[in-house]
Amino acid sequence: MFDAAVIRKDFPMLSRPADGKGLVYLDSTATSLKPAAVLQAMDEYYTTYGANVFRGIYSISERATAAYEGARGDVARFIHARDTREVVFTRNTDESISLIYYAWALPALGRGDGVVTTMLEHHANFVPWLELRRVKGIDLMFWEPDETGLLPIDALETLVSKKTKLVALTAASNVLGTLPPIGEIVKRVKRINPGCIVLVDAAQAAPHMPLDVSAWGADIVAFSAHKMLGPTGIGVLWGRHEFLEGLPPFTFGGDMIKEVHRDRAVYQDVPHRFEAGTPYIAGAIGLGAAVRYLEHLGMEDVRRHEMDITAYALKKLQAVDGVTVYGPRDPKDRGGVVAFRLEGIHPHDVAQVLDDDRICVRVGFHCAQPLHECLHIGPTVRASFYIYTTEADIDALIQGLLRVQETFR
């Protein structure tokens, strides 16, 4: 098991300035900090072999291509994809899901077709389906969590039918931390309707726990590099090969094409069909380094560390007067994120006072406004944890909250 206090040394942003307070970073759900290994890998590309991919016969271009495709291999291994071709590089989770919206859902689905999503979703996996209902008239159904944020699995029997073409859900809520049992859900859905596509938003799962897309049995999985130690601007769309192979391109131009003539063009096979233009080469390389860093720690241990920290945070937070915590009670049922409210004090004011102590929390609806409305609560304060989060960070948060209460007493 790794020691969070030790690996903090790998993160330049956590180095304490000689004269000031160290950063108490509790917003890894928004984006994670980056270890030096990731920055170095990207830097090395730009400073020693920064050529374009797929184009050159010269050696640094071939090295760039190998590094770019090597990163694809790293990601495939990390998520237990059966086939490296199933990994498509996008910009982020939103774009991965939007790609599926444009390349598949929009042309394929229409009146009479059913789509099921949940009230736990980030807007990335909610807005596309609202839009699909608006423009194509599909039937959109919402899977509602119970008051602790858990999705009652038996509800699938009434939500999913032979008409359901898509079930789109998150593997980890970015507000409540709920971890829907994806494997079991996919099994249930496919038993009712084997042809139904299951799309999993893994933006908050991929960084925090072992992921096995093959064992899940889903058709599409989306996540972002920047939440898992990698750079911003690169994301992943994993799709079952037979499914992806049947989709048309989403963007056009270079690199996605085999041949072009006056009268026709022949598109590349997947995944390159979906990666038109010069990709974010350094980003992919950074993501590859991030994945290797996480593998080195071991994802089982990453999950264990976050469960421990979350249990500690829940205990400490619940001991503060006036704090209401949302989400599953048992740390085993939740990821490393805790949303809460301080009685009588607006979340903005909480975050503002905490900022004086360089404590970073996120406030608002966290791109999950339907969830807040479903729970009948206003904006919340959210603290989230990762491999470098220590009990000292939680203690600083608790001290900070007491100071907030003093300020507004």
Place this chain on the structure above:
Amino acid sequence: MDIYRDAILDHYKHPRNFGALPSPTHTAEEYNATCGDRMRIEVLVQDGKTEPIVADIRFSGEGCAISQASASMLTERVLRRPVSEVLRLSPQYVFDMLGASLTPSRVKCALLPLEVLQKAVLKEKTLETAERSGVA
């Protein structure tokens, strides 16, 4: 300067002109979707000596200390002032009034009350003139 200086905290904890008017002539409401703040302002406009003035005003809603204090201070200041003057108030006026150094993410909170107030008096006023001139 501390963002939560005493005057701001005082207005936040003891808001002036909080509530509703029995028969307002002008009202407006805004919702700030990024922070879930809701603000409603009700105004009673009456003829003054030379032009219409804010004869009475109330605000209500929920929000952070900055938006609430800004509303409380603003309503206090515009009471019995000409409507034409209210329409000329600038964001800078609000920043000076609050006297706190706002971080970029809080500027929206600070300006919400002014936005709502100006929307209230502006909206209904054009409607009224339109009605009076027979265009509506």
